[in-house]
Amino acid sequence: MVTLAEVAQHAGVSASTVSYVLSGKRSISAGTRQRVERSIQELGYHPNAGARALASSRSNIIALMVPLRTDMYVPVMMEIAIAVATHARTHGYDVLLLTGEEGPDAVRRVTGSGLADAMILMDVELDDGRLPLLRQTDQPSVLIGLPADTSGLTCVDLDFGATGALCAEHLALLGHRDIAVIGEAPAVYERHTGFAERTLDGLRSRSRELGLRVLHRPCEGGYDAMALTLARILDERPGTTGFVVQNESAVEPLLALLRQQGRAVPEDVSVIAICPDQVATQASVRLTSVAIPAQEMGRLAVEHLIAKLEGHGKDEVVLIAPELTVRASTGPAPTAA
Amino acid sequence: MVTLAEVAQHAGVSASTVSYVLSGKRSISAGTRQRVERSIQELGYHPNAGARALASSRSNIIALMVPLRTDMYVPVMMEIAIAVATHARTHGYDVLLLTGEEGPDAVRRVTGSGLADAMILMDVELDDGRLPLLRQTDQPSVLIGLPADTSGLTCVDLDFGATGALCAEHLALLGHRDIAVIGEAPAVYERHTGFAERTLDGLRSRSRELGLRVLHRPCEGGYDAMALTLARILDERPGTTGFVVQNESAVEPLLALLRQQGRAVPEDVSVIAICPDQVATQASVRLTSVAIPAQEMGRLAVEHLIAKLEGHGKDEVVLIAPELTVRASTGPAPTAA
DNA sequence: ATAGGTTGTCGAAGCGCTTCGACGCGATTC
DNA sequence: GAATCGCGTCGAAGCGCTTCGACAACCTAT
Numbered sequence: 001m002v003t004l005a006e007v008a009q010h011a012g013v014s015a016s017t018v019s020y021v022l023s024g025k026r027s028i029s030a031g032t033r034q035r036v037e038r039s040i041q042e043l044g045y046h047p048n049a050g051a052r053a054l055a056s057s058r059s060n061i062i063a064l065m066v067p068l069r070t071d072m073y074v075p076v077m078m079e080i081a082i083a084v085a086t087h088a089r090t091h092g093y094d095v096l097l098l099t100g101e102e103g104p105d106a107v108r109r110v111t112g113s114g115l116a117d118a119m120i121l122m123d124v125e126l127d128d129g130r131l132p133l134l135r136q137t138d139q140p141s142v143l144i145g146l147p148a149d150t151s152g153l154t155c156v157d158l159d160f161g162a163t164g165a166l167c168a169e170h171l172a173l174l175g176h177r178d179i180a181v182i183g184e185a186p187a188v189y190e191r192h193t194g195f196a197e198r199t200l201d202g203l204r205s206r207s208r209e210l211g212l213r214v215l216h217r218p219c220e221g222g223y224d225a226m227a228l229t230l231a232r233i234l235d236e237r238p239g240t241t242g243f244v245v246q247n248e249s250a251v252e253p254l255l256a257l258l259r260q261q262g263r264a265v266p267e268d269v270s271v272i273a274i275c276p277d278q279v280a281t282q283a284s285v286r287l288t289s290v291a292i293p294a295q296e297m298g299r300l301a302v303e304h305l306i307a308k309l310e311g312h313g314k315d316e317v318v319l320i321a322p323e324l325t326v327r328a329s330t331g332p333a334p335t336a337a
Numbered sequence: 338m339v340t341l342a343e344v345a346q347h348a349g350v351s352a353s354t355v356s357y358v359l360s361g362k363r364s365i366s367a368g369t370r371q372r373v374e375r376s377i378q379e380l381g382y383h384p385n386a387g388a389r390a391l392a393s394s395r396s397n398i399i400a401l402m403v404p405l406r407t408d409m410y411v412p413v414m415m416e417i418a419i420a421v422a423t424h425a426r427t428h429g430y431d432v433l434l435l436t437g438e439e440g441p442d443a444v445r446r447v448t449g450s451g452l453a454d455a456m457i458l459m460d461v462e463l464d465d466g467r468l469p470l471l472r473q474t475d476q477p478s479v480l481i482g483l484p485a486d487t488s489g490l491t492c493v494d495l496d497f498g499a500t501g502a503l504c505a506e507h508l509a510l511l512g513h514r515d516i517a518v519i520g521e522a523p524a525v526y527e528r529h530t531g532f533a534e535r536t537l538d539g540l541r542s543r544s545r546e547l548g549l550r551v552l553h554r555p556c557e558g559g560y561d562a563m564a565l566t567l568a569r570i571l572d573e574r575p576g577t578t579g580f581v582v583q584n585e586s587a588v589e590p591l592l593a594l595l596r597q598q599g600r601a602v603p604e605d606v607s608v609i610a611i612c613p614d615q616v617a618t619q620a621s622v623r624l625t626s627v628a629i630p631a632q633e634m635g636r637l638a639v640e641h642l643i644a645k646l647e648g649h650g651k652d653e654v655v656l657i658a659p660e661l662t663v664r665a666s667t668g669p670a671p672t673a674a
Numbered sequence: 675a676t677a678g679g680t681t682g683t684c685g686a687a688g689c690g691c692t693t694c695g696a697c698g699c700g701a702t703t704c
Numbered sequence: 705g706a707a708t709c710g711c712g713t714c715g716a717a718g719c720g721c722t723t724c725g726a727c728a729a730c731c732t733a734t
Binding site (some may be wrong): 675676677678679680681682683684685686687688689690691692693694695696697698699700701702703704 | 705706707708709710711712713714715716717718719720721722723724725726727728729730731732733734
């Protein structure tokens, strides 16, 4: 293993000079710089991460806490994680992958040990046990998701309230009057991961203004659960002509069931999905959807975290404006005639 | 930040004693140990990761290289990654998430800097550019996936050859004669990620023995691509009664298309999927499938890596035996009558 | 010519931990 | 009762880097 000292000797300068060449924290003459850089090349030198962390008390590592739950079908999580990792690298940071398993202890361990300089938390619950720790540590952090109390925190999320409202508007504009929301699995509501509730709130309040009637039903993914849920909805509100689906794994089942019952999409019923674009375009009907911008969320989280690490950057809530893309699954409500 | 020295002072012992309490590398009297442990508790001490890494030249970090491609096969990757992270923790290791973006350079950087003690590579291609580096470094590594030349490497993977064979056997036993394989997207074959080819080879050679006729067609996911592929298959081999689907995102489209054409599953045609169990059970028909054991792969990779880190543990190829679960999508071939 | 600034480089002091050899002490052995 | 051993503890060295103050050497302005 090549060390700084060896590089210094090879280049005929002192160790500190090499260090300054590497960090750029002091000016170095062009000649010396080149000599040092050549030596680094020739010897294949890589600074030792541990030594660097010890001496500078910065590890150049960002911790990313992902939810443990593999029960939910969550490509979005992976997409965010990859976006975070890729983006962090462009700022010279590596990403440490933590699962939710350790819970708040992981936060203590990571901040306490100086393993990471900062952290990003995904899948934040409304009243998350990790938040008090984050508030009292001076380690920068960014949440992806929105807890109930955001004071003293930086959060990045899709504006799910506006997303709900957008869905309501789109359906109202098309003349629908009775709409149903296929929500996430009950477990999601029980965990109080805010996004589902915020979507619903946004959708409900806009619907009230627009005169839409809304029926909300949580739904596990899969065909059986969807069949049951759909039957109940149509039983209670036979005139339902618009569906907003938040649970990704209920989308395809819903489409299949509607087809099976002879209800044409979008002629008889309209369907809006809240899902990544990829899912919307690959479904059996090209879905009108509000995209979940996974990449963007990952990118923004990193940007804000870096800003905090560099001193500027304040606590704030960053909500990404939702965008509704009209595809082939929504159309005018069938005339009552 | 509390240091070892402070703990030592608080407990009235020397720093080295505290260190030995922590590592257990020398025997410590029960009394001293308790005193030290209490001090650690009271002061809320966490060893500094950088200092530890520097002094011991071990970081207790495992690097995990995931593919950059978010285009495919994603849920499984996430599941493996989480399994790796969770499992690594039980052995006292954290996981560093690297994307494929840096390619071979990431390997150099990580091994060179001592950032990680070992690495796990996912999505290994047949002739992967990272392999030479792995072979020449003395840093332990485990691949998830199988390259062409496995000499000097430890690999963990599902036995895709046997998986293919198993599918052929199941269909043959049910009396099917003409079967079609819906493969992965062409890009997968072009990248020479071996698993798709190995599945096909296994399936083909067993089919030959059993007298099955096999038609293989790569297929992008989604409805349009699947519709095209299915039409071509039925055009070329109208008598096809068995399908083996390797591309997860082609499963549901296939089922929908068959339904639409009035071909009943499993009365008229049988379908086997190679996919995680969750997908198989949530599909519109409960699918007979060979599971992709993501958790198991992650777990095994970590176990073998730890073994190598601890000195025992040899280079070997670990193939997980496939298991076919019969569900509701396969049945006897329709009689020619 | 002289005081005052720059600029580029060096030496040394740590950062917080692990680990090696040394040592004191009570328990064994003949 | 002396020689031997193991156990539990300590002190010190050093892991490879960053960073601070010091200091030549040069350049400017008076």
